Amino acid sequence: MFIRLKPQKFVTKSGHSKLIPVPGVVNSNVLNMNKPLLKFTPSSIYCPAADIHIDPWKPVDRAIITHAHSDHAKFGCKHYLAHKDSESILRLRLGEDISLQTVEYGEEFSINGVKFSLHPAGHIIGSAQIRVEHKDEVWVASGDYKLQDDGFAAPFEPVKCNAFITESTFGLPIYKWPAQADIMNDISEWWRQNRMTGKASILMGYSLGKMQRLIKNLQPFDGAVFAHGATFNLNERLRAVGHDLPFIPLITKDTDRKLFRGALILAPGSVLNTSWIKKFEPYSTGYCSGWMAVRGAKNRKAIDRGFVLSDHADWNDLESAIAETGAQKVYVTHGYTDTYARWLNEKGIEAAEVKTMYGQEEEAAEEEIIAES
Amino acid sequence: MKRFTELFLQLDRTNKTNEKVELLKSYFLSAPDEDKIWALALFTGRRPPRKIKSSQVQEWALELAGIPYWLFRESYGSVGDLAETVSLILPQPTEVSEEKTLAEWFSGLADLKTASDEEKKDFILKAWRQLSAFEIFVFNKLLMGSFRIGVSQTLVTRAISEITDSTPAIISHRLMGSWDPASTSYKELIHSENAGDEYSKPYPFYLSYAIQGTVDDLGSPEDWFAEWKWDGIRSQIIYRDGEIYIWSRGEELITDKFPELHILKDHLPEGTVLDGELICFGETKPLSFNVLQTRIGRKNLTKKILEEAPAVFIAYDLMEFGGKDIRNEEQKARRKVLETIVNDAGIQAVFKLSPLIDFREWQELKDLHLRAREFAAEGFMLKHKEAPYLSGRKKGDWWKWKTDPLSIDAVLVYAQKGSGRRAELYTDYTFAVWDEDKLVPFAKAYSGLTDKEIGKVDYFIKRNTLEKFGPVRTVKAELVFEIGFEGINASTRHKSGIAVRFPRILRWRTDKTVNEADTLQNLKALLSQFN
Numbered sequence: 001m002f003i004r005l006k007p008q009k010f011v012t013k014s015g016h017s018k019l020i021p022v023p024g025v026v027n028s029n030v031l032n033m034n035k036p037l038l039k040f041t042p043s044s045i046y047c048p049a050a051d052i053h054i055d056p057w058k059p060v061d062r063a064i065i066t067h068a069h070s071d072h073a074k075f076g077c078k079h080y081l082a083h084k085d086s087e088s089i090l091r092l093r094l095g096e097d098i099s100l101q102t103v104e105y106g107e108e109f110s111i112n113g114v115k116f117s118l119h120p121a122g123h124i125i126g127s128a129q130i131r132v133e134h135k136d137e138v139w140v141a142s143g144d145y146k147l148q149d150d151g152f153a154a155p156f157e158p159v160k161c162n163a164f165i166t167e168s169t170f171g172l173p174i175y176k177w178p179a180q181a182d183i184m185n186d187i188s189e190w191w192r193q194n195r196m197t198g199k200a201s202i203l204m205g206y207s208l209g210k211m212q213r214l215i216k217n218l219q220p221f222d223g224a225v226f227a228h229g230a231t232f233n234l235n236e237r238l239r240a241v242g243h244d245l246p247f248i249p250l251i252t253k254d255t256d257r258k259l260f261r262g263a264l265i266l267a268p269g270s271v272l273n274t275s276w277i278k279k280f281e282p283y284s285t286g287y288c289s290g291w292m293a294v295r296g297a298k299n300r301k302a303i304d305r306g307f308v309l310s311d312h313a314d315w316n317d318l319e320s321a322i323a324e325t326g327a328q329k330v331y332v333t334h335g336y337t338d339t340y341a342r343w344l345n346e347k348g349i350e351a352a353e354v355k356t357m358y359g360q361e362e363e364a365a366e367e368e369i370i371a372e373s
Numbered sequence: 374m375k376r377f378t379e380l381f382l383q384l385d386r387t388n389k390t391n392e393k394v395e396l397l398k399s400y401f402l403s404a405p406d407e408d409k410i411w412a413l414a415l416f417t418g419r420r421p422p423r424k425i426k427s428s429q430v431q432e433w434a435l436e437l438a439g440i441p442y443w444l445f446r447e448s449y450g451s452v453g454d455l456a457e458t459v460s461l462i463l464p465q466p467t468e469v470s471e472e473k474t475l476a477e478w479f480s481g482l483a484d485l486k487t488a489s490d491e492e493k494k495d496f497i498l499k500a501w502r503q504l505s506a507f508e509i510f511v512f513n514k515l516l517m518g519s520f521r522i523g524v525s526q527t528l529v530t531r532a533i534s535e536i537t538d539s540t541p542a543i544i545s546h547r548l549m550g551s552w553d554p555a556s557t558s559y560k561e562l563i564h565s566e567n568a569g570d571e572y573s574k575p576y577p578f579y580l581s582y583a584i585q586g587t588v589d590d591l592g593s594p595e596d597w598f599a600e601w602k603w604d605g606i607r608s609q610i611i612y613r614d615g616e617i618y619i620w621s622r623g624e625e626l627i628t629d630k631f632p633e634l635h636i637l638k639d640h641l642p643e644g645t646v647l648d649g650e651l652i653c654f655g656e657t658k659p660l661s662f663n664v665l666q667t668r669i670g671r672k673n674l675t676k677k678i679l680e681e682a683p684a685v686f687i688a689y690d691l692m693e694f695g696g697k698d699i700r701n702e703e704q705k706a707r708r709k710v711l712e713t714i715v716n717d718a719g720i721q722a723v724f725k726l727s728p729l730i731d732f733r734e735w736q737e738l739k740d741l742h743l744r745a746r747e748f749a750a751e752g753f754m755l756k757h758k759e760a761p762y763l764s765g766r767k768k769g770d771w772w773k774w775k776t777d778p779l780s781i782d783a784v785l786v787y788a789q790k791g792s793g794r795r796a797e798l799y800t801d802y803t804f805a806v807w808d809e810d811k812l813v814p815f816a817k818a819y820s821g822l823t824d825k826e827i828g829k830v831d832y833f834i835k836r837n838t839l840e841k842f843g844p845v846r847t848v849k850a851e852l853v854f855e856i857g858f859e860g861i862n863a864s865t866r867h868k869s870g871i872a873v874r875f876p877r878i879l880r881w882r883t884d885k886t887v888n889e890a891d892t893l894q895n896l897k898a899l900l901s902q903f904n
């Protein structure tokens with residue numbers, strides 16, 4: 001049985017989506033903690049009633065995937081289900097021949113009498129919160145999410161629930177994101193100055209999510225733009241299935257180096273301190289990440305500019321997202337889990353820290369990846 | 374404030390000297406004069422005194438941000454800087470206000486000196502409501518008197534001299550001394566040519582580089598003077614208009630700390646500026662730097678201290694004579710006048726001439742160099758006989774030729790996180806040597822490793838922690854480092870019974886196991902050898 005709910009949204013000037021919850025789907029106070037609808041097992045977030053796993057980090061029979069980042073979408077499951085916009089990336093990363101079924105946002109489906117639907121998480125293209133309903137009880141597993149509308153991923157939509165599983169990658173009050181438009185202006189201005197002095201602008205960030213967001217929002221381009229292989233492959237993959245992204249030429253060893261003067265180079269952070277980067281000399285380096293909010297984090301990387309741009313919710317947005325769900329119980333996964341759970345409890349929202357394997361291979365883990373490269 | 378904050382951010386973004394100079398130039402060309410003087414004060418290390426306790430700043434910030442203390446500490450742990458943490462947790466500015474200049478903020482802060490806690494709080498909360506996050510960061514730094522910026526005085530001097538068309542020597546001379554930004558104008562300081570109240574102003578010191586390669590490369594020995602390199606406080610003594618001023622190399626006026634030298638007033642000709650070393654002197658030879666250190670920090674110099682640590686000025690150069698700047702005269706000419714001055718003064722007990730070492734061949738000097746520590750010296754200073762007195766660190770005419778540092782192989786036993794940009798890495802280490810089967814800590818050292826090595830050591834520490842005491846981790850004894858130091862002394866304050874001076878990491882001895890590290894016996898042998 002498929003029921004379509006019409007998602008509603010509108011976006012405020014600051015780029016944060018105003019929260020309009022999916023109406024009338026929660027009968028409160030029905031949280032049955034003796035037989036929880038979702039359980040945290042050593043391999044996944046598991047729904048016993050439907051015998052289905054959400055974002056398992058070990059191979060299982062049936063998995064619902066919130067989004068295509070590698071810490072949430074692991075190799076080796078028999079059957080996958082995800083949002084349709086995740087398909088091309090999942091097949092690229094997990095294998096073209098995986099068994100994968102896709103759904104639209106808000107499209108309901110039932111398994112053993114448990115109702116499921118996916119709702120936009122605003123994190124990256126195709127990212128979804130998983131709504132699970134059984135016997136008047138609603139749980140939402142949010143995966144990773146952000147409230148800022150990034151202009152590419154479908155904007156976050158709050159979903160009313162009894163229990164909410166949240167991330168807490170940036171769960172400290174020092175992390176508050178500037179408006180995206182301001183950051184894009186800063187990046188354009190940095191690029192403009194580098195162009196004037198004949199330098200290449202090497203703009204780094206996570207390949208899936210951050211790069212599409214940059215490509216989308218920096219248009220129309222004021223000069224030549226080139227992509228590193230990792231960025232190029234994803235961009236082409238998404239273009240091939242009809243996403244509205246421009247073609248960005250790939251940098252090869254035959255690309256004429258003269259073309260790099262004043263150009264914008266899009267690349268993953270792993271190129272820092274490698275010989276690959278030398279061919280662009282003279283250049284300036286810029287890095288896009290939520291971690292750039294702290295001067296020390298930027299200075300340790302020995303990059304020229306840090307741009308505070310994150311695909312995760314900041315402190316204020318975590319708070320409003322959680323409040324908007326109306327959940328009686330909150331489970332806190334990757335990030336500052338213990339700190340954030342304590343903060344929620346002190347505010348009178350019952351919360352528990354959950355250890356998962358999430359946050360190992362994306363923005364949450366960038367700090368370490370780069371430190372070791 | 375906006376303009377200064379912008380300058381700060383831009384300076385923070387670049388490591389390139391030329392870019393920094395350009396940024397400084399454009400600031401000093403465009404900022405209002407009353408701001409420039411404050412910026413100069415901050416850039417030259419004249420930090421305004423702390424106006425408010427950091428505990429108060431913290432308390433008020435928590436209140437405004439609406440977060441509990443423990444959450445603030447967690448946040449601080451991730452940022453590593455108090456002023457920055459506060460600037461990040463505060464809500465967005467809520468009040469629109471007129472832009473105030475840096476000078477206006479400083480004068481507001483100055484008024485707080487006599488204000489009640491309530492008034493202080495009002496002032497600061499108001500500022501926080503009006504300023505942007507980066508401005509709050511800079512404001513907090515000013516507030517807590519902890520402003521530090523990655524710009525050397527040399528760069529500031531260069532920028533100012535380029536925009537004013539004066540030589541760097543003139544500008545650095547003008548920037549020296551004890552001017553107060555609250556009562557000095559930028560014009561007076563930078564552009565004034567009259568010497569009215571400039572009697573106290575020292576000349577910039579000529580700083581030497583360490584010699585590279587061997588002395589044979591310096592050419593003919595008869596072109597060079599050789600003197601012992603003394604291990605004391607480099608200082609300048611000025612006698613002008615009947616007053617004496619003693620300056621340390623750190624541009625600190627230390628006249629009051631050396632009363633026994635005030636007698637020079639009666640023995641120097643008017644208009645004399647001397648360069649030399651302040652050291653403590655026993656019957657026949659200099660005492661170690663530690664003795665001098667015992668009196669530097671004291672507010673009251675008791676009779677006992679003056680007896681136990683008598684100070685002497687060893688003169689080795691003359692910059693001004695008869696009120697005339699003679700820095701462009703040749704070294705040998707200046708030396709000749711200096712000798713006359715010291716001899717005529719006739720107060721050998723406190724005012725000595727740094728002797729020239731008699732040598733004909735470089736080899737003689739090399740032989741003597743090995744025995745430098747016997748003469749309580751750190752090595753030699755070599756000065757070209759025809760050299761002018763330059764300003765700042767310059768290559769070519771003066772060279773320092775230091776003895777090799779003392780060194781010992783020691784074991785890493787404790788580690789602590791660094792601060793600022795190293796806030797998340799373990800970079801402060803304590804080292805120990807073997808005393809039979811126990812490891813006895815004897816030195817703390819920070820610098821000396823490459824970033825890559827620091828990363829590796831940090832990785833080791835995080836996985837080999839035996840115990841935690843507050844911020845300090847006890848680390849499994851496994852890593853061996855060669856620790857160099859400049860001096861060694863007996864100490865009752867240290868468990869090892871030994872204190873080393875200027876310890877630093879020379880290299881990571883990955884080739885040595887923990888059992889091959891040195892012993893306390895080895896350290897004690899160095900102690901008796903060099904004291």
Ligand SMILES: [Zn+2]
Nearest residue numbers: 069123144362
């Ligand atoms: Zn993710």
Ligand SMILES: [Zn+2]
Nearest residue numbers: 071144358359
């Ligand atoms: Zn994640």
